[in-house]
Amino acid sequence: MNQHFISIKVDREERPDIDTLYMKAVQIMSGRGGWPLNAVCLPDGRPVWGGTYFRKDEWIETLQQLQHLYENNPAKMVEYAEKLHQGIESLNLIDPKPAVDFNINILEPLVQKWARSFDDEFGGLARAPKFMMPSNYKFLLRYGFQTQNKEILDFVNLTLTKMAYGGLFDTVDGGFSRYSVDLKWHVPHFEKMLYDNGQLVSLYADAYKLTQNPLYKEVIEKTLNFVSKELLTQEGGFYSALDADSLTINQHLEEGAFYVWKKEELQSLLKTDFDLFSDVFNINEFGYWEEQNYVLIQKESLEDIAQKNNISVKSLAQKKTSWEKLLYQEREKRSKPRLDDKCLTSWNAMMLKGFVDAYKALGDEKYLNIALQNATFISNFLWKEEGNLHRNFKNGKSTINAFLEDYAHSIQAFIALYQATFNEKWLTDAKQLADYCLEHFFDEHQGFFAFSSDLDEALISKNYETEDNVIPASNS
Template sequence: MNELSQETSPYLLQHAQNPVHWKSWNSTTLATAKNQNKLIIVSIGYSACHWCHVMEHETFEDDEAAQTMNQHFINIKIDREERPDIDAVYMKAVQIMTGRGGWPLNAVCLPDGRPVWGGTYFRKHEWIETLEQLQKLFENNPEKMIEYAEKLHLGIESLNDIQAPNKTNLNQFRSNFPSFGGVAEGRGGSNRIEETLNPLLEKWIKSFDHDFGGMARAPKFMMPNNYKFLLRYGHQTNNKELLDFVNLTLTKMAFGGLFDTVDGGFSRYSVDMKWHVPHFEKMLYDNGQLVSLYADAYKLTKNPLYKEVIEKTLNFVSKELSNDQGGFFCALDADSLTENQHLEEGAFYVWKKAELQSLMKDDFELFSQVFNINDFGYWEEGNYVLIQKDPLEEIASRNQIEVHLLQAKKKSWENLLYTEREKRSKPRLDDKCLTSWNALMLKGFVDAYKALQDENYLKTALENATFIIKNLWTEEGNLLRNYKNGKSTINAYLEDYALLINSFIALYEVTIDEKWLLNAKQLTDYCFEHFYDEKKKFFAFTSDLDEALISKHYETEDNVIPASNSVIAENLFVLSIYFGNSYYEEVVQEMLQNIVPNIDYPSAFSNWMNVFLNFSEQNKELVVTGENAKHFIHKINRNYLPNIILAGAENHSLLPFLSDRFVENETLFYLCQNRVCQIPSKDFERTLSELKH
């Protein structure tokens, strides 16, 4: 029988009525496969995945396909968002077998869980035919299957090996940074950092799209950590070309159909080169990171478009992706019901020309120029996805109207469209709360607060932090990954710890409340106890308290979400300064020494390169002490200072980095480098000027 009705995952519940006898991944299910000597089907997806829905409708709702699956196989459905550890293992297997990956992810495994075949989306008859062939092979020649499984398993294990740099690259790196491993002299010269990174940038730039921003390929993913690094590197090296490219990318993303100008929030990716037509699902992790990115860019440029993007996105998250306890939901689906009650991708978001003409009346011609109700904005089947091409200033000039009047009209049009769109059937909501994704959104609210100084953003961030601590951090010291319907489940992964630590550090930077740093350190030390591998010098993705899978996973490549190891490295560097912990910094240096000389594909290591920049002589620390410390921290946070680590105290502090820096009745500014501070200043403007130059 189908057992998924007992689960809380919206994705698993979507499959609870399938005729397939789905089971969840657990020790009982795995033991059943071994005891009955049956092949296992592992099928992985997520609630907002369009092609997952297509395969469910075509195949998993079909009685003929279900009969084949039920007769011979143990069928396991997995929500990849709940179990990224399982997804990582079988994704590696499918990538080895097929050279590509994606979702739905489907694998057939031996009774012990080792995969023998796999792929992504399959049509019904291809699926049934393949399953029948695999079952016959298992019955008649199991030795051949076992032999292939062993070879494939070796391939999966080889992907887990973190390759040591070749001797030439390693020796070059060590000659450039001889003090790595010797913390007192840990910073490298800026020129040496640039000498190491510039060749990677030169290679990366060749793939830039200089017309629409992003990479010159489709589909186009936003990859926020890529632009976080490029913005910082362009700023620190005074590289105008790089800064212009980042601003082009952020502008075109905000103009594109990828961004929901009507109600805020970004979709997951664009299927075309111009950011026009997205896969329409809206994911929390994208929006959290993009708010942080646009906040950084706004601090540097003061571009009002970026402010609009931040405000609309946070309004959307607060309205559509928030529970009443301070938690954030995962996603809105790509699919929604049409007027004919058919699920269709993008149905909630697209517009017909006649509908827009009826709504806009005399303004339709001007509206069409702003949102391209023309060949540029046309999608398919009479549908338009709103996309901007030209700045409002240019359109206003062409039409001989004041810019502020056109801005007011645009806002009025968007309100009109919002009211009309709310009459439609909304996309389905994935209402589970994941620790790591909540942490990304928490940091988004903190970064928006820094940039825009809206106290409501800080209030929301603090409420979310309280929600996580109350519901997802146990008395035993470990985190849980998932919260749904008052129930917290699944021992958390490195990703959850890394990103939550990162968000707690961000909270300290705006509140100077040291409890956030103490929380961060407690979680960091837990990671060393249960995730750190002394031999590999990296952190495993899963805790040593969890039941082992067929292969251990070490996440080192930055993807749409940065690698958990690179985020841990980022955290360790900052915490090493706050707590005077030389071991933390040694671990970061060991990780960088294994990663940086090996980088060949820079966009997959952008957060590592961001951590590496921390060892530049441009990196400094600022300590602000005195009863007005928070006031001045508030002013400093408005500025884009990615190379500055900020600390503050309104009275005496036990934090090692702040020890003996507080003087009664004085506000002091200590500018430091590598923990060594200059004579304190009382001049804020002079200190701020020094930080910027």
């Protein structure tokens, strides 16, 4: 690699603009994308080859072939780079549409088509891996309420309930992992990301306001307790994530090692309560993962389990709380997952809004106080005197000019904070950021906001983010 290439490692979370650009290139070349993402470019940044995961020998052989082609037939490589560049540019072309009469009726056929993909047993979409996609369910919750569509509301409540029951949600200490590898939200990719938890708290807060379901309140409280304890910085910012991997007793890094349980270990801890615990958290075939490990998952409501075991719901709920405290104390003796200690502006803003929405749903002042603390952190450490935001804060320094995503979520969070406090400072701050976006991001010709500021060094192609993913598109 060092003999013929300049090797550059990019943190795609710090530089989503670069990640998006070369992901498009790899998708054009191979028809699929993913990570780790690898690309080989000409000196001007135009890609000529790329892919995801490669074995060592395959990687070395490919690099040797590319170097041979570059030395012996550079014109062919430049020609391919130009064609690929044209393909990337074509993805940015947005056909202008005639004026559309936007009203709620146009949503009905879209929702009907969408509903054909719903999983009526475990919620979410009927495929694995299963991502939470919070903005989807926020939309469906509001749509179901506004149209009084009971089927849609029931589906959203099924989804939120099964997500809260599953191993995807850490019932012992709160917080959601990134996604589930199976249909029943059971075995997650054990990484806990700030952006997921911020958006999911907002979603569960909306659902709690509508249903007053105590399970949703429990999810909000546990998640915010986890975030406050594990991810909140001294400056009032939020760290980005906890890794999926942690050290085992044998000092080997393994995914999920911190979170899983063996049957014998649970029997020793819970003693006479083990059978009832096993009924609640499925220490059986339903809750089994691999290598004698179980991931806690609830299959039925506490009401149903209590009735089956001839115990009051109140007594069972108290037992569940005491079991979780016991398991938490035991788990804290284990080696913890590693911390991703950078603070990203957009992710902080999503979490800020989560705390505001929790305050609006539950009325707990401590949530509002943490939200105010975080908003002050963004204002003091990530907002520059020149009017621009920075993307990243780490080790006391803010770096990287922010992207549209950072402005969009900060604006949304500040507006939410104004709604909770009626302090006009936050509304004025939101307006200043919006004005900055209109000046430095809006493309009048396209009618969209570019992802990068016009003050940034241009990449080989502009990006207009218009498709929602786990995080909504910044133009949305």
